[in-house]
Amino acid sequence: MHAPDGFLNAGTAVATGAISAGAIGVGLRQAREQLADRQVPLAGISAAFIFAAQMFNFPVAAGTTGHLLGGALAAILLGPAVGSVVVAVVVIVQALLFADGGVSALGYNVLNMAVVTAFGGYAVFRGLLRLLPRTATGVVFASGIAAGVSVVLSATAFSLEWLFGATFPVPFDTVFGAMVGVHLLIGIGEGVLTGLTVGAVLAARPDLVAGVHDLDRVALRDRASIGMRGFLLAGALVALLLATVVSQFAAPAPDGLERVAEDTGIAEVARDHALADAPFADYATHGLRNESLSLAVAGTAGVVITLAVGAGLVAAVRRGRGRGRASEGEHEHGPARAGVG
């Protein structure tokens, strides 16, 4: 997902750059109090952890491996404000020093990999905590599902940017289908690993999981033992559910043959589309089966992402306001911490 320079057009790069700068600016403002105090080296070393976790392979199937993306993990462990800043720093340093992802592509790379995953993932996490039991098991499931969804949100965000900034003629439908399809699978791995990692931190140092700062510590000790297969099954079910929801939008698709013709580009050759003057790149809407349907899908996806990121931002701001009270609780663990160090 580290898109290189010139992958999307200049207008999209500038627009996403402005959105990313704004969102990270909010994160910085909210995190200022923490960063001014003890958390600068702490945030830096946590960023090193997220960066290192991205290089750490885990098994997927038959010996193939994948790695964490870490946006939702950072937001859950460090809180949405510090988490988003930390992941943004990882993405920026990867572009600037490691040449991984373009420097002029930072606008959309930061938006997709830091802003959407951290704020969106955190909003989903907090939303799920309202539904799930407020125990360790509940938190582990909420983190896992939130991380999986955050990856899919990120892929969806990229597809939406493609609609505005495509640089070669692959229609939105194809990009959306391929990106979301692949990332549903990646999301399962991300979800399982994030859930288990949060569970491990919760078992050792529950006070370090910023995402559950307001939950009852005693209740958090309550963990039902669930087999790994059960966890995976739950993850697959959620992915299936998401896939069903996504495919509902595509339900009134043309019949099979026509569909194949569309997919292989046969039907696109002679097509003259009606959206030449619309504010979207010609390429992305080039050869859509049904412009209004695809735009409806894009619109819905856009609303979902905006809502998720917005909710995450609100949660970050609210956390910032409530810190006066929350920090008292955090300091209870001061002596224990010194002992461990």
Place this chain on the structure above:
Amino acid sequence: MGAGHAHALYQHGHSTVHRMGPEAKLAAGFASVVAIATTPREAVWAFALHAAVLAAVVTAAELPPRFVLRRLAIVLPFVAFAFTIPFVAGGEEVTVLGVGLSRDGLWGTWNVLAKAVLGASVSIVVAGTTEEARIFKGLERLRVPVAITLIATFMLRYLTLIADELRRTRVAMRARGYAPRWLWEARPVASAAGAVFVRSYERGERVHAAMLARGFTGTMPELDTRTATRADWLRGATVAGVVAATALAAAVTT
């Protein structure tokens, strides 16, 4: 920790490019990347000119070409992806070796390839000629928030350490017979990651306590007072100017 800083990103040297003030170098690099990214793809000659300018800078920086090429391997995944574009893209088709390919898709491949390679090269040259601490100092002088540059500084300083810690836990697990092949066998990996996070966090607290003991007030002391001179800015502007002029000429002629 002194030895940890000399990582593979930076090539020690005393060239003109090495000595340039970091803020001028970063500004020139950023302007060049933007110009490269906005060059119209049909202007193949413009990309050749960009490459020539970059080659000249690499020579002036006394960077071994092999170093630049080796580090360019990072764009390989996108190169592989770029070669699939003509097969999935729509639009007018051309026949190459009996296979129908999208003309626009072929241009897309070229576009991704050329810009990814050139853009990455600029980052490699900047990172290859500037110590990490000076890069962040330069960013700070370019008005990037101090919180961002400080976090980045700490992150890079501890990256190899944390990565090593993760690697060691993995080696320890493997030595005890853990050889996972499937996702549902990943629990020990995740537990190890969780344990390393807790250790990283506690390390962060200890580091901060140590810094406070040494008089840390929230900002790092200014050790590197070498700011960019007028000549540095002029050099940067020359390189960025040539690249930008090429991009502009390409935009006008196509």
